[in-house]
Amino acid sequence: MSGGKETPRQKMIGMMYLVLTALLALNVSKEILDAFVIVNNGLVQTDKNFNNNNSILYKSIKDQLAIAPDRAKDAAVGADKLKKLAADMYNHITAIKSELIVAEDQIDKAAADKIVDSLGSLQNKDKYDNSTRIMCGETPDGSGGKARILKDKIIAFKKELVSLLPEAVRKTTNLGLNTEDPPKKGVEIETWETEKFYHLPIAAQIVVLSQLQTEVRNAEGTVLNELFKSIGATAIKVDALEAQLVPSANVVTVGDEFTAKIFVAALNKSDVPDVSVNGRQITETDESGFIVYKSRPASEGPQKIKATVKYKDAKGLDAVSEKEFEFVAIKPVAVVSPSKMNVFYIGVDNPVSVSVPGSDPNKVEASLVGAQGTLTKVKPGEYIAKVTGGTKCTIPVTAKKPDGKGTTNMGAPEFRIKRIPDPTPMILGKKSNESISLSELKAAGFISCVLENFDFQAGFSVLSFEFGANVGGAYRSANNTGGKFGSEMATILNSLKPGSKVFFSDIKAKGPDGSVRNLSAQFKIK
Numbered sequence: 373m374s375g376g377k378e379t380p381r382q383k384m385i386g387m388m389y390l391v392l393t394a395l396l397a398l399n400v401s402k403e404i405l406d407a408f409v410i411v412n413n414g415l416v417q418t419d420k421n422f423n424n425n426n427s428i429l430y431k432s433i434k435d436q437l438a439i440a441p442d443r444a445k446d447a448a449v450g451a452d453k454l455k456k457l458a459a460d461m462y463n464h465i466t467a468i469k470s471e472l473i474v475a476e477d478q479i480d481k482a483a484a485d486k487i488v489d490s491l492g493s494l495q496n497k498d499k500y501d502n503s504t505r506i507m508c509g510e511t512p513d514g515s516g517g518k519a520r521i522l523k524d525k526i527i528a529f530k531k532e533l534v535s536l537l538p539e540a541v542r543k544t545t546n547l548g549l550n551t552e553d554p555p556k557k558g559v560e561i562e563t564w565e566t567e568k569f570y571h572l573p574i575a576a577q578i579v580v581l582s583q584l585q586t587e588v589r590n591a592e593g594t595v596l597n598e599l600f601k602s603i604g605a606t607a608i609k610v611d612a613l614e615a616q617l618v619p620s621a622n623v624v625t626v627g628d629e630f631t632a633k634i635f636v637a638a639l640n641k642s643d644v645p646d647v648s649v650n651g652r653q654i655t656e657t658d659e660s661g662f663i664v665y666k667s668r669p670a671s672e673g674p675q676k677i678k679a680t681v682k683y684k685d686a687k688g689l690d691a692v693s694e695k696e697f698e699f700v701a702i703k704p705v706a707v708v709s710p711s712k713m714n715v716f717y718i719g720v721d722n723p724v725s726v727s728v729p730g731s732d733p734n735k736v737e738a739s740l741v742g743a744q745g746t747l748t749k750v751k752p753g754e755y756i757a758k759v760t761g762g763t764k765c766t767i768p769v770t771a772k773k774p775d776g777k778g779t780t781n782m783g784a785p786e787f788r789i790k791r792i793p794d795p796t797p798m799i800l801g802k803k804s805n806e807s808i809s810l811s812e813l814k815a816a817g818f819i820s821c822v823l824e825n826f827d828f829q830a831g832f833s834v835l836s837f838e839f840g841a842n843v844g845g846a847y848r849s850a851n852n853t854g855g856k857f858g859s860e861m862a863t864i865l866n867s868l869k870p871g872s873k874v875f876f877s878d879i880k881a882k883g884p885d886g887s888v889r890n891l892s893a894q895f896k897i898k
Contacts, residue, residue, distance in 0.1 A: 719885025
C-alpha cells in the first residue's frame, strides 16, 4: 500500500510538497502569501492534468469492455466504483476549502464556491483563527476538528482503493496520501492534523488541501492504470505528449541555486530526450532519468526559462515540444521583528521573532551586535533580546544552504535602544493633581510608581521621598525611606483639613534597568 516504488507523478507531487513545506515555516509576508498563490495555481493545473489523464484511462477501459467484455468486465466494474469514491473524496475536500473561505473572508457559500480554486481572490490570506478552530478544534492534538474527520476519510478511501486493485499488486502499489503523524520532537504534541493545519494561515491550509486533492487524483490514476493493465492490453495510447518542467522552488534567493526537473510526460524513461534550455544543451540527469537544469540568478526579479525537448512520439516519429517557465529571484532578506515593540528596551526581556523566507527555522541563526547585551534562543525562530546599554544594535541572520554546505548571510536589520520611560507616581490609582480624601490617603499607607501603557512587565521600586504640606500657615515636611508612609508623615496627615494640598517631592524610583528616576506629585485633600 505504501511501500511500493514511487511513480513519476508521485515524485512530482513530492517535489511540489517540498515547496509547500518550506513556505509553511515562515512568518507570512505579502511576498510569501503571493508564493502560496503560485504554488496553489501549480497544484490546480497539475490536478487538471491528472484528471485529463484519468479521463483517458476511463475511456480506454470502457473501449476495452466493448472489444473484450469477458476480459474487461471486472476492470470496468472496479473503474465505476473508483470514479464515485474519488469524486466523493475530492468533493469532500472542496467543501472544506469553501467552509474555510466562508469563515475567514466572511462571505456566503455561493461566493466562496466561486473562488475555491482561485487563491488569489482570497481577501484574508494571512488569517488563521477561524480556519484553525474548524480544522483542529480545541484539542492539543487537533482531533477535535474536521482535520481528524478528513484523516479518517482518507484512511478509509485508501482501504477502498486497495480493495479495487488486482490481488497481485495490492502490497506493492504506492497510493500516496500519507496520514502518519510526524516524528516526535521534544515533549510537544505533533500530529498529522496539527502539522498540516494548526495556526497556519488559511492560504497555507488551502494549499495543503489542494495538495491532498492532487494526491487523490494521482491515487485514482494509479488504480486505473493497474485496472487497465489487468485487462491484458499491451499499451496505453495517448493523444499528445507535452514537455514538463518541475521546479524545486518558485522563489529563489540571489546567489542560491535554482533547480528544476525537465521531462516528457508519458515518455519511456529509457529513451532520454534531447533537451535545451534558453538555447543551451542540457545533459545532466538524476538517478530517475530526469533531465536536471540548474541556474544561479545574478539579479533579482523574474527569471524566464524556455525548454525545448526533442523526443519520439507514440508512432516513433521525431517530435518537438516547448515549455516556458518563470521563477522569481529575491534578495537575501531576514525577517526580524520584536514581538511587542519596534525598539529594544534596556533591562527587560524583549521577545524577538526571526525567520527567513524559504528556510527551515531550525537552520536559521541570529546574534546581537553593536550593543551591550545578549540574544538567547528560546526555540527555533523565537529569541529573547536583553540589552544593558547603547543606542542602537543590529541582528545579523544566517541560514544554512539547502544542500547543507555552508551558510548564507541574510542581512542584519538595525534596531533602536531606549531606556524604559519614567513611571507615574500613584496613590490608590490616583495620579498627580487629582483629589483624594484624607481617609483614603491614610488608608493607602504608601506611594507607588507605575509604568502606564507599557507592553512589558517591568516594575519600579520607591527608594525614598519627601512629603510636605502647609499646616496652620507653616510648611511642614517629613523624609521617608521606601514607599511607605513614616510616623512623621502620619503626624502631619492628622493635622490636615479638607482643601489642603500635599506634596510628594524628590521621589526616587529605581527601575529594572538599574536607573533611578527623580519624580514628584501633588494631591488636593477633598
